[in-house]
Amino acid sequence: MENCIFCKIVAGEIPSPRLYEDEKMIVIRDIEPKAKLHYLCIPKTHFALFSEMDEGGAEIVKHCFQVIPALEKALGLEDGYRVIVNQGENGGQTVPHLHIHLLGGEKLADF
Numbered sequence: 564m565e566n567c568i569f570c571k572i573v574a575g576e577i578p579s580p581r582l583y584e585d586e587k588m589i590v591i592r593d594i595e596p597k598a599k600l601h602y603l604c605i606p607k608t609h610f611a612l613f614s615e616m617d618e619g620g621a622e623i624v625k626h627c628f629q630v631i632p633a634l635e636k637a638l639g640l641e642d643g644y645r646v647i648v649n650q651g652e653n654g655g656q657t658v659p660h661l662h663i664h665l666l667g668g669e670k671l672a673d674f
């Protein structure tokens with residue numbers, strides 16, 4: 564997808580160290596961390612919203628949610644973390660390429 568910052572990161576056009584990568588997803592650090600540890604799990608396929616997800620997209624999201632628990636220790640999230648997927652304007656989504664925020668490394672405020 565042209566002009567999508569996360570597609571550019573996935574393609575390697577914008578450098579961003581990958582903490583994990585497989586054929587379906589990457590994990591990077593958020594450039595503006597909102598917690599001591601803040602990661603983004605980014606599917607390699609472009610779609611912005613759950614409402615736009617097709618069967619292939621659903622398989623990829625399922626894969627992400629299967630891999631994330633396996634990465635907890637390596638990412639320093641073994642004491643717990645918060646998973647956030649912002650959707651659209653009211654959800655505060657700023658990058659229209661679906662991604663999963665992982666926040667942890669400290670006790671997070673209630674929300």
Ligand code: AMP
Pocket residue numbers: 568577579591592593594595596603648649655656657658659
């Ligand atoms: P959202 O607001 O849910 O769409 O989340 C987008 C996130 O992407 C924000 O937390 C940004 O800080 C983060 N972000 C934007 N550009 C980059 C980048 N080049 N590398 C890493 N994280 C980024």
Ligand code: ZN
Pocket residue numbers: 564567568569570571608609610659660
């Ligand atoms: Zn994209």
